[in-house]
Amino acid sequence: MYRQAIHKLLSGLSDARLVLLATLCFATPFAGAYTYRTCDGNAIKWNGNQTTMYISTTSFPAGSTWDSRLQNAMWHWNNVKGSRFLYYVNRDTDGSHNDNNGRNEVYLDNSLGGGVLAVTVTRYHCYWLFGYQYGIDETDIGFNNNISWNLGSLNYSNLGSPYSFESVALHELGHALGLLHENRWMATMNSYYPNSGPLGHYKEWDPLADDRLGSRVIYPDSTTETDIAGSAFKRTGTGTSGLVSSPTYAYRGTNVTIQFTFSNQSTATKSFDISFYLSTNDYISTGDTYLGSNYGAWGSEGFTGTFSRTLYIPTTVAPGTYWLGFIVDPNNAISEAVESNNYMEMPRSITIY
Ligand SMILES: [Zn+2]
Known part of the structure; x- marks a missing residue:
């Protein structure tokens, strides 16, 4: 009944000798492609449409650039209109973490090997007891402490190491709210870094259209946005x-x-x-x-x-x-x-x- 899912974000194929898209028509048919877990057809989500992430202060000191990048990524998910989901921030000051303590911890993980950028572990439940009972119970995000992170803006001429911390944070936080990988379209939830990249001249890390739609489907509300x-x-x-x-x-x-x-x-x-x-x-x-x-x-x-x-x-x-x-x-x-x-x-x- 209680399950655990582990999502590892892999460092992508660094090479671009792949298929070129050369679509000439704008009228491309599109069906939403975001994915999430279901229980009897219902999206498995945070009850109450919100959760609190406890940021490890030994990994990411309050007020540090790490901390601001993390919170910026949370804000971008919170800012998705048509979705009522909200992240709240708290601090984890004990220097330890545990993926089954009822507390969502975010930390630097010394145990991860090369090739893995970060891991999100999610505990959730789905069972029948006079009706289906389902929901996410806990999610913990570990960022690999054995690789190099870039806390600044993305350099287009280097899409490998050091890896953009905010890019990976945005992706892992997508898992933490209930989204799974989406590899059929451009998405923040693509399996491979840099997860379809940032937006605009200022290189803002913002959930892409498919990711936003996914959050709206899991946590629908009536707010709208145009962008x-x-x-x-x-x-x-x-x-x-x-x-x-x-x-x-x-x-x-x-x-x-x-x-x-x-x-x-x-x-x-x-x-x-x-x-x-x-x-x-x-x-x-x-x-x-x-x-x-x-x-x-x-x-x-x-x-x-x-x-x-x-x-x-x-x-x-x-x-x-x-x-x-x-x-x-x-x-x-x-x-x-x-x-x-x-x-x-x-x-x-x-x-x-
Ligand atoms: Zn992932």
Whole structure:
């Protein structure tokens, strides 16, 4: 009746020699693909739609960057609209942990081997006693203390060690609220780091569209959100992700082809325009050299996808180093919860001759 599930997040295939997505149509059919445990068809969840995580102060001192990254990841799950789930924070000061003490502990684990980034152990129950009784009882998250962690922002040119702590925290906290791995679509809950990556120019670690939909299905409420975000990542295989492709050089007066990804974080289908630009820096803005638009792109709730676009480099551009990129909803036709994730540069510069 009482069960224990262990989820290990593996360091992914570091190599991007995998399938390129080159979907040309925006109207991609999509069915929600998030997964979770069920008991007689019901989602196994935290009763009361909330739980408290006890952060080990010997591993992650209160007020440390570790602590703020952890709490930031919890806040991002709490901030998913259409889901009533909430994480609360407390401290575990005894320097020990136990996965069967009724307390959700978060700590650095010295016992994990290489290749494993973190482990979430979840205890839950499902049995019949004059009706099905089910729920999550405890979840403990151990981060591997034998690997190198990056507490800063992700470096696109290094998707291996040191590993982004906030990325892994967001993934493990997805398990802790009841989500399982999802490898069919881009998702924070992909089995392999970097779990489809962060969003927007500022590289924010936010649950992707599919993960948000999963949380909404387990913990539904009537709140809504509208947000479309750009990403520098794409799906590369079963549970794996890597950077979108774009050329590193081009000649003026020629065409280049880039890939671009957007995630519909919203609680509904959204239609929007996307404009493409050439910028002298890695911050794409409407003041940069305009290269064209896609009108009426759309994504259903839960959709994150990658597309290709061919762009003409004008002969009037001076030779030099630039960034190609795009802006979702460039005219601000849609009022979004987060506007700062609409600006997305390619994850590498381009030299124009
Ligand atoms: Zn996992």
